[in-house]
Amino acid sequence: MTNKPERVVLIGVAGDSGCGKSTFLRRLIDLFGEELMTVICLDDYHCLDRKQRKETGITALDPRANNFDLMYEQIKALKEGKSIDKPIYNHETGLLDPPERIEPNHILVIEGLHPLYDERVRSLIDFSVYFDISDEVKIAWKIQRDMAERGHRYEDVLAQINSRKPDFEKFIEPQREFADIVLQVLPTNLIKGDKERKVLRVRMLQREDKQGFEPTYLFDEGSTIQWTPCGRKLTCSYPGMQLYYGSDVYYGRYVSVLEVDGQFDNLEEVIYIETHLSKTSTKYEGEMTHLLLQHREYPGSNNGTGLFQVLTGLKMRAAYEQLTAKEAKLAAVQV
Numbered sequence: 001m002t003n004k005p006e007r008v009v010l011i012g013v014a015g016d017s018g019c020g021k022s023t024f025l026r027r028l029i030d031l032f033g034e035e036l037m038t039v040i041c042l043d044d045y046h047c048l049d050r051k052q053r054k055e056t057g058i059t060a061l062d063p064r065a066n067n068f069d070l071m072y073e074q075i076k077a078l079k080e081g082k083s084i085d086k087p088i089y090n091h092e093t094g095l096l097d098p099p100e101r102i103e104p105n106h107i108l109v110i111e112g113l114h115p116l117y118d119e120r121v122r123s124l125i126d127f128s129v130y131f132d133i134s135d136e137v138k139i140a141w142k143i144q145r146d147m148a149e150r151g152h153r154y155e156d157v158l159a160q161i162n163s164r165k166p167d168f169e170k171f172i173e174p175q176r177e178f179a180d181i182v183l184q185v186l187p188t189n190l191i192k193g194d195k196e197r198k199v200l201r202v203r204m205l206q207r208e209d210k211q212g213f214e215p216t217y218l219f220d221e222g223s224t225i226q227w228t229p230c231g232r233k234l235t236c237s238y239p240g241m242q243l244y245y246g247s248d249v250y251y252g253r254y255v256s257v258l259e260v261d262g263q264f265d266n267l268e269e270v271i272y273i274e275t276h277l278s279k280t281s282t283k284y285e286g287e288m289t290h291l292l293l294q295h296r297e298y299p300g301s302n303n304g305t306g307l308f309q310v311l312t313g314l315k316m317r318a319a320y321e322q323l324t325a326k327e328a329k330l331a332a333v334q335v
């Protein structure tokens with residue numbers, strides 16, 4: 001850590017395993033830099049180790065396998081600028097390792113299965129995102145990764161996803177209600193009966209009632225817009241690309257919805273989309289495109305997942321700058 005933060009800004013990144021959280025965190029590091037940001041994986045608060053979970057039949061998704069009292073106390077302490085001794089859950093052994101010292105930092109990110117589950121922890125969070133990946137896409141991503149990189153069999157990956165499903169629906173998915181941004185990843189509407197899951201329909205739901213948060217819009221704020229971009233300005237091979245912008249009600253609250261269905265052939269041309277978006281929280285025209293281009297190798301960079309991850313990162317940067325500026329103003333008044 002560089003210097004002691006006046007105001008620790010707490011970011012929550014929620015979602016199931018294999019939903020793109022690590023990819024998003026890499027994008028956040030691009031924006032904030034490693035020095036200013038500390039990431040805590042909430043798996044470290046598992047209070048039942050792998051053997052105990054197996055014996056009791058309690059999954060890691062179940063709150064009973066996690067120590068929320070300790071999570072709250074430690075996150076609160078970090079937010080107050082105090083250091084903590086955080087437990088470590090070791091994914092290789094399935095056991096808890098000796099704790100490690102964590103110092104407060106300017107930006108603290110808590111990521112994992114339950115950042116928005118416990119009301120006390122939730123109340124500390126300044127900005128949050130939930131990764132809502134539809135079953136069809138989740139299966140395709142997990143099968144691709146676990147078969148290619150981890151040598152698992154198709155049937156085993158499927159069985160693992162299905163065995164987690166009841167607890168996922170009970171304990172993880174309901175957290176969507178509390179997120180400031182929800183990123184939904186769905187099968188495309190552009191190819192009938194698509195089973196490949198390469199072309200995706202991605203929706204970014206942005207809360208309209210959060211103080212200081214200005215949702216990004218397309219063309220005209222408050223309107224409902226279907227946009228098929230010009231094929232000469234944005235090269236998209238079959239099945240093309242469709243954008244949508246509109247308002248919706250989500251868990252009883254108004255949200256602004258942005259949607260991209262399809263994929264980009266040429267990332268440089270994303271600037272064409274960017275110039276039609278407003279309130280992106282960029283610092284210069286083209287910053288979104290630039291950020292995407294910087295890491296075109298990240299999964300999803302050529303579709304709405306990458307685009308909206310970048311946009312979510314920009315919204316988090318704006319929240320950080322707003323909150324720290326407010327703090328600095330308060331400190332100046334008190335002097």
Ligand SMILES: Nc1ncnc2c1ncn2[C@@H]1O[C@H](COP(=O)(O)OP(=O)(O)OP(=O)(O)O)[C@@H](O)[C@H]1O
Nearest residue numbers: 016017018019020021022023024141145299300305
């Ligand atoms: N936008 C995307 N497009 C295509 N595939 C993706 C995308 N995001 C993630 N994936 C696939 O899912 C895998 C998991 O992604 P990532 O490691 O970012 O998720 P995670 O939520 O951090 O997972 P875990 O908690 O298991 O580490 C990637 O290796 C990749 O195969």
Ligand SMILES: O=C(CO)[C@H](O)[C@H](O)COP(=O)(O)O
Nearest residue numbers: 017043050060091092094113
């Ligand atoms: O959902 C998960 C979050 O990463 C893991 O399955 C959970 O943390 C348990 O880990 P492991 O399977 O390594 O014991």
